[in-house]
Amino acid sequence: MNEAFVALNWRTVPTLPARSPQAHKGSFGHVFAVGGGPGMGGALALACVAAYRVGAGLVTAVGHPSAIPYLAAYLPEATWRDWPASFADLPDQAVLAVGPGLGQGLAAHDLLREIGTLSCPQVWDADALNILARFGPELLAADALRLFTPHPGEAARLLGVPVAAIQADRVAAICRLQARYGGYWVLKGHHSLLLGGGRWLCPLGNPGMATGGSGDVLTGILAGLLAQDLEADKALSLGVCLHARAGDLAAAQMGEASLLARDILAAVPRVLQELAQNNDGN
Ligand SMILES: NC(=O)C1=CN([C@@H]2O[C@H](COP(=O)(O)OP(=O)(O)OC[C@H]3O[C@@H](n4cnc5c(N)ncnc54)[C@H](OP(=O)(O)O)[C@@H]3O)[C@@H](O)[C@H]2O)[C@@H](O)CC1
Numbered sequence: 001m002n003e004a005f006v007a008l009n010w011r012t013v014p015t016l017p018a019r020s021p022q023a024h025k026g027s028f029g030h031v032f033a034v035g036g037g038p039g040m041g042g043a044l045a046l047a048c049v050a051a052y053r054v055g056a057g058l059v060t061a062v063g064h065p066s067a068i069p070y071l072a073a074y075l076p077e078a079t080w081r082d083w084p085a086s087f088a089d090l091p092d093q094a095v096l097a098v099g100p101g102l103g104q105g106l107a108a109h110d111l112l113r114e115i116g117t118l119s120c121p122q123v124w125d126a127d128a129l130n131i132l133a134r135f136g137p138e139l140l141a142a143d144a145l146r147l148f149t150p151h152p153g154e155a156a157r158l159l160g161v162p163v164a165a166i167q168a169d170r171v172a173a174i175c176r177l178q179a180r181y182g183g184y185w186v187l188k189g190h191h192s193l194l195l196g197g198g199r200w201l202c203p204l205g206n207p208g209m210a211t212g213g214s215g216d217v218l219t220g221i222l223a224g225l226l227a228q229d230l231e232a233d234k235a236l237s238l239g240v241c242l243h244a245r246a247g248d249l250a251a252a253q254m255g256e257a258s259l260l261a262r263d264i265l266a267a268v269p270r271v272l273q274e275l276a277q278n279n280d281g282n
């Protein structure tokens, strides 16, 4: 259980392949980000921008109508669906990012009951994890590729233990999460742990990232990478490294105290360019 978690090196982490000259937007997947409950449209917008910034071909925000102004102001490139939404007509290349600002009301429960029956790739975060903690693994009715991204508070709810128990043995915690719920996991925070087919630790990132919305950015990044058909372990390691390195560049520019989630987003293109150059040189 306590096999080593290997430190990731952002300079050598596998990145996105070069785009074919014949590519069109259908070549890069379609992210459906589900969240944006009353008062939390910003979380949904951050996840959607992040999915586009890492290269998803199309992004649809699925939210409460009160979230529309955030999307309209921030991301005219996204299409929109109102709650209550049905997912019966999802395209083949759909990837779901579920949770940013979702809330935990009855409408959210209904959405997650349906999403649990879908077999498309999914990233579960924030309130999707809180609802999963309430219903248990039975909520995950269908087999699907699922990435789960709890912070220690969410991990504690998912395992029914205090936060201190998670932080006292983070390796044991992430192993128990995978054993109970299956899938691929990131246990976020200082030195995030990653557990999928492989086991990694991310040595990047900084406490400036402890600011509202920075986890929503990670959710969008991971969904955007999965949408481009990156295999799950690669999406996990690239996504977490990219997010943390972007956080470090943003902190160097803004200072940790002033850093906003949007500053992490703004640094993502620079990190992707760095990674492309590194991969060319390897
Ligand atoms: N602009 C928007 O629209 C935004 C919307 N957002 C959306 O809000 C929704 C709920 O998110 P949330 O932040 O209210 O609840 P949550 O994260 O569970 O915190 C509750 C308590 O949990 C604990 N806790 C938290 N982190 C911890 C840690 N690392 N380690 C240990 N404990 C930790 C901590 O408890 P304490 O330690 O204070 O007792 C904390 O008070 C969600 O859908 C999200 O997407 C946000 O993303 C912000 C921007």
Ligand SMILES: Nc1ncnc2c1ncn2[C@@H]1O[C@H](COP(=O)(O)OP(=O)(O)O)[C@@H](O)[C@H]1O
Residues within 6 Å of the ligand: 126, 151, 188, 189, 190, 191, 192, 204, 205, 206, 207, 208, 209, 210, 211, 212, 213, 214, 215, 216, 217, 218, 243
């Ligand atoms: N002290 C820290 N060191 C490194 N990374 C951090 C630190 N604090 C937060 N982060 C990162 O910032 C993100 C915060 O996510 P989360 O707690 O879900 O925030 P939110 O719910 O506001 O979106 C995670 O990716 C986490 O790893």
